[in-house]
Amino acid sequence: MRGAPVRLAMLLAVLALAGAAVAGCSDDGSEVRSGDASASAAPASAAPASASGPSSEDVAPTGGGESITVYSGQHPETVAALAQDFRDATGIGVNLRSGAEGELANQIIQEGSNSPADVFYAANSPSLQALSGRELLAPVDPGTLAQVPRKYSGPAGDWVGVSARSSVLVYNPDQVSRDQLPSSLLDLARPEWDGRIGFSATETDFQPLVSTVIAEDGRDSAKQWLEGLKANGTTYDGNVPIINDVNDGELDAGLIEHYYWYRLRDEVGADNLRARLYYFPPGDPGALVAISGAGALKSSEHAEAAQAFLRYLVSRRGQEIIADSKSYEYPLRPGAANPSLQRSFGQLKPPAVNIEELGDGRNAFELLQEVGLL
Amino acid sequence: MVAAGLALLPLAFIIQQVGQVGWSDARRLLWRPRVGELLTNTLQLTITVTVLCVLVGLAAAWCVECTDVPFRRVLAVLLALPIAVPEYVNGFGWVSIVPGMHGFWAAVFVMTLSHYPLVYLPAAAMLRVGDPALEEASRLLGRGPWSTFMHVTLPRLRLALLGGGLVIALHLLAEYGGFAIMRYRTFTTEIYNTYKLGFDPASASLLSLVLVVLCVLVLGGEQWLRGRGGVLRGGATARRRRRVRLGRRRWPVMAGLAALVGLAIAVPIGALVYWLVVGGSTTLPQASLAAATTTTVLYGLAAAGLACALALPVAFLAVRRGGAVATVLERTVYLPRALPGLVVGLALVYFTVRYAFSLYQTPLLLIVAYTVLFLPLALIAVQPAVAQLRPALEDAARSLGSRPVAVLRRVVLPLLAPGLLAAGALVFLTSVTELTATLLLRPTGTETLATQFWNYTDGLAYGAAAPYAAVMVAISAIPTYLLVRRLDAIA
Numbered sequence: 111m112r113g114a115p116v117r118l119a120m121l122l123a124v125l126a127l128a129g130a131a132v133a134g135c136s137d138d139g140s141e142v143r144s145g146d147a148s149a150s151a152a153p154a155s156a157a158p159a160s161a162s163g164p165s166s167e168d169v170a171p172t173g174g175g176e177s178i179t180v181y182s183g184q185h186p187e188t189v190a191a192l193a194q195d196f197r198d199a200t201g202i203g204v205n206l207r208s209g210a211e212g213e214l215a216n217q218i219i220q221e222g223s224n225s226p227a228d229v230f231y232a233a234n235s236p237s238l239q240a241l242s243g244r245e246l247l248a249p250v251d252p253g254t255l256a257q258v259p260r261k262y263s264g265p266a267g268d269w270v271g272v273s274a275r276s277s278v279l280v281y282n283p284d285q286v287s288r289d290q291l292p293s294s295l296l297d298l299a300r301p302e303w304d305g306r307i308g309f310s311a312t313e314t315d316f317q318p319l320v321s322t323v324i325a326e327d328g329r330d331s332a333k334q335w336l337e338g339l340k341a342n343g344t345t346y347d348g349n350v351p352i353i354n355d356v357n358d359g360e361l362d363a364g365l366i367e368h369y370y371w372y373r374l375r376d377e378v379g380a381d382n383l384r385a386r387l388y389y390f391p392p393g394d395p396g397a398l399v400a401i402s403g404a405g406a407l408k409s410s411e412h413a414e415a416a417q418a419f420l421r422y423l424v425s426r427r428g429q430e431i432i433a434d435s436k437s438y439e440y441p442l443r444p445g446a447a448n449p450s451l452q453r454s455f456g457q458l459k460p461p462a463v464n465i466e467e468l469g470d471g472r473n474a475f476e477l478l479q480e481v482g483l484l
Numbered sequence: 485m486v487a488a489g490l491a492l493l494p495l496a497f498i499i500q501q502v503g504q505v506g507w508s509d510a511r512r513l514l515w516r517p518r519v520g521e522l523l524t525n526t527l528q529l530t531i532t533v534t535v536l537c538v539l540v541g542l543a544a545a546w547c548v549e550c551t552d553v554p555f556r557r558v559l560a561v562l563l564a565l566p567i568a569v570p571e572y573v574n575g576f577g578w579v580s581i582v583p584g585m586h587g588f589w590a591a592v593f594v595m596t597l598s599h600y601p602l603v604y605l606p607a608a609a610m611l612r613v614g615d616p617a618l619e620e621a622s623r624l625l626g627r628g629p630w631s632t633f634m635h636v637t638l639p640r641l642r643l644a645l646l647g648g649g650l651v652i653a654l655h656l657l658a659e660y661g662g663f664a665i666m667r668y669r670t671f672t673t674e675i676y677n678t679y680k681l682g683f684d685p686a687s688a689s690l691l692s693l694v695l696v697v698l699c700v701l702v703l704g705g706e707q708w709l710r711g712r713g714g715v716l717r718g719g720a721t722a723r724r725r726r727r728v729r730l731g732r733r734r735w736p737v738m739a740g741l742a743a744l745v746g747l748a749i750a751v752p753i754g755a756l757v758y759w760l761v762v763g764g765s766t767t768l769p770q771a772s773l774a775a776a777t778t779t780t781v782l783y784g785l786a787a788a789g790l791a792c793a794l795a796l797p798v799a800f801l802a803v804r805r806g807g808a809v810a811t812v813l814e815r816t817v818y819l820p821r822a823l824p825g826l827v828v829g830l831a832l833v834y835f836t837v838r839y840a841f842s843l844y845q846t847p848l849l850l851i852v853a854y855t856v857l858f859l860p861l862a863l864i865a866v867q868p869a870v871a872q873l874r875p876a877l878e879d880a881a882r883s884l885g886s887r888p889v890a891v892l893r894r895v896v897l898p899l900l901a902p903g904l905l906a907a908g909a910l911v912f913l914t915s916v917t918e919l920t921a922t923l924l925l926r927p928t929g930t931e932t933l934a935t936q937f938w939n940y941t942d943g944l945a946y947g948a949a950a951p952y953a954a955v956m957v958a959i960s961a962i963p964t965y966l967l968v969r970r971l972d973a974i975a
Contacts, residue, residue: 205929207928207929208939210680212679212681213923215683216679216680216683217833219685220833220834221844224837224841224844312680312681314681345667346667347667347673347677350941358583360584377946377947471681472682480516482517482518482521484674484681
């Protein structure tokens with residue numbers, strides 16, 4: 111019994127120390143973290159970095175010691191590789207906060223003018239447009255915007271398009287024959303797809319599809335289509351389980367973005383990959399190409415460094431890292447290509463809808479709520 | 485008071501946010517079929533799992549403590565182990581080997597397996613310390629074994645069962661990860677989705693308000709069931725209990741308990757091992773795993789310490805003072821347990837960004853968040869210990885000339901040490917696996933095991949995610965062992 115208070119006192123002391131240690135190590139801990147993550151991706155980034163040596167004048171060094179905070183909804187491994195290479199090129203460090211883009215955009219909205227973020231790097235345009243609409247983003251340098259076709263950047267010029275991903279139908283060829291494949295996204299609401307289709311209304315990737323249908327066919331038709339899709343389909347939380355179920359034969363087909371297929375191939379091996387990709391016909395809402403981009407925060411105290419990071423993302427050097435990464439996306443800079451993908455960027459034939467029409471996805475969100483998918 | 489104040493922050497935030505939603509919007513958001521569907525889903529699941537957990541936990545505790553089932557010492561430890569497996573890891577394990585594990589019954593199954601130890605542990609502890617004299621007297625007076633169990637044993641276990649049930653019910657209301665994996669929709673998953681997609685925290689808060697109402701109902705219900713029954717203290721000399729002879733049923737009973745352990749532990753851990761071996765993306769840097777582990781352990785320890793320190797005064801107030809104010813205070817502390825980590829996180833973001841920006845995204849804020857979220861767990865463990873403490877002992881020490889500090893150090897804390905240790909272990913276990921508040925509040929660049937696990941499952945890299953889950957289970961096994969050993973120390 112006598113030992114007990116001593117032990118307890120020791121326990122409390124340990125706890126206090128632990129608290130102090132957490133407080134102490136976090137600052138340099140973050141450095142360690144981003145360093146580690148980029149170390150893992152270094153093999154992927156090493157080659158393009160050295161290959162593109164001559165192009166480094168796009169990203170001239172601006173002096174060392176400074177660092178910026180990037181909130182990123184993009185694939186963490188790729189962004190870590192970009193951050194590491196950016197630091198090598200410019201001497202500017204990057205504190206990376208990775209997460210779901212919607213959560214991070216919301217967090218920036220909550221933080222308002224106090225936001226610690228300097229750059230927001232999103233996987234889809236609506237979360238950038240949400241910040242743009244609240245006037246939280248600063249104008250991007252015209253020279254940076256000029257690196258990619260203008261239609262892929264924010265209409266207000268306050269974020270720049272970096273890469274693109276295509277909507278696709280993933281299907282299991284054992285259950286869906288070639289002639290059964292839909293000629294349009296809208297066909298998936300038809301009775302022949304009853305019980306065969308999966309989609310994730312809760313993914314930020316899905317909202318732009320709904321917005322596209324609204325823009326092309328009007329709200330009423332979009333609502334009818336969603337109701338049909340809801341009746342036919344299984345709703346998933348996320349695209350990952352969709353492609354897994356299709357691959358395992360649990361589900362006939364599902365709506366995802368193309369890169370999930372490549373990532374699953376890397377995970378399970380090409381021999382175990384049953385799932386196949388089907389690209390919707392040219393101009394169909396299902397052939398939507400979503401834009402991933404980045405913007406600098408108005409509240410940033412490192413405005414120049416933030417602009418340098420944006421400039422870097424669309425530089426040849428940055429775009430080559432993206433093309434070679436496990437993101438499997440299309441770099442938007444003319445001349446940069448991703449040869450590992452089945453279709454080239456030029457072969458994609460998206461519908462006419464533009465970024466402004468996709469907006470911040472509010473119309474899609476409300477329609478999804480109305481139909482009961484959210 | 486500090487504890488209750490912290491607990492009320494999220495509520496204040498919710499009300500403030502809801503205030504921004506106009507009436508028509510509020511009606512549109514709340515008065516739709518989806519909300520009814522979610523209400524049914526949430527209630528159905530919470531009630532079913534809580535009842536099943538109480539039954540399974542009670543049955544397991546009784547078999548191990550009161551019968552002559554073979555290997556009972558080993559089983560006593562194994563049966564508590566599932567709390568070391570986070571529910572989303574359990575769900576991940578089951579879904580990855582049985583792809584069709586979705587919907588209501590799948591969720592019930594996995595959640596019951598994950599949570600029954602929260603009833604099993606206190607029930608087993610009560611059975612072990614309980615003086616068997618009362619049961620023996622009941623038998624001598626002519627009651628049968630069943631009737632004795634119902635009228636004597638069960639009433640003594642009531643507090644343990646209710647406490648465990650309460651924690652489970654609140655936890656289910658707030659659970660996100662496990663349900664997300666099993667594709668079961670509850671208010672919490674929907675709040676998360678609304679927040680993620682809508683750029684509009686106000687409508688997420690509106691849904692949270694429904695959750696607060698449900699939580700108040702659960703808390704009130706538990707208080708009502710608890711009634712006014714006092715704590716039955718046994719005689720001064722507790723004796724070993726004579727075990728019920730199962731005879732021929734010994735082995736089937738053992739097989740049943742072993743199967744329970746197998747389903748709850750072997751399957752998820754087997755799945756992790758499978759992904760460790762098979763997953764293509766297993767080639768991850770060792771350093772980030774080590775860094776995430778250290779961070780997670782330190783945060784868990786700090787949260788455990790702070791939660792214990794806050795739970796103690798609340799428990800004393802509730803047990804010693806009684807009365808309406810103390811009860812309300814104690815109940816308030818439970819409120820955040822039924823709120824999604826996301827909402828508690830958002831509330832802390834809201835308040836710190838506006839009023840205490842120097843705290844924002846600091847480790848301290850995250851520790852405070854864990855404390856707010858998991859204080860109820862600490863309370864559940866500390867309160868019975870405080871209840872067992874006889875004020876007469878402190879009076880005696882004081883009358884013998886000890887100063888108050890000395891009384892606390894030499895009499896009170898030693899007697900409470902096991903309870904505090906259990907409280908710390910529970911808080912540690914739970915904060916190690918916390919996800920949604922961590923995502924919001926962690927300092928930029930900090931990754932915990934849970935955030936890394938989620939990063940990778942989200943990105944399809946099962947092989948890369950598995951090591952993080954495995955380490956989570958491994959470091960959770962230590963406090964679980966502490967909890968079980970406490971049970972052993974009692975005997």
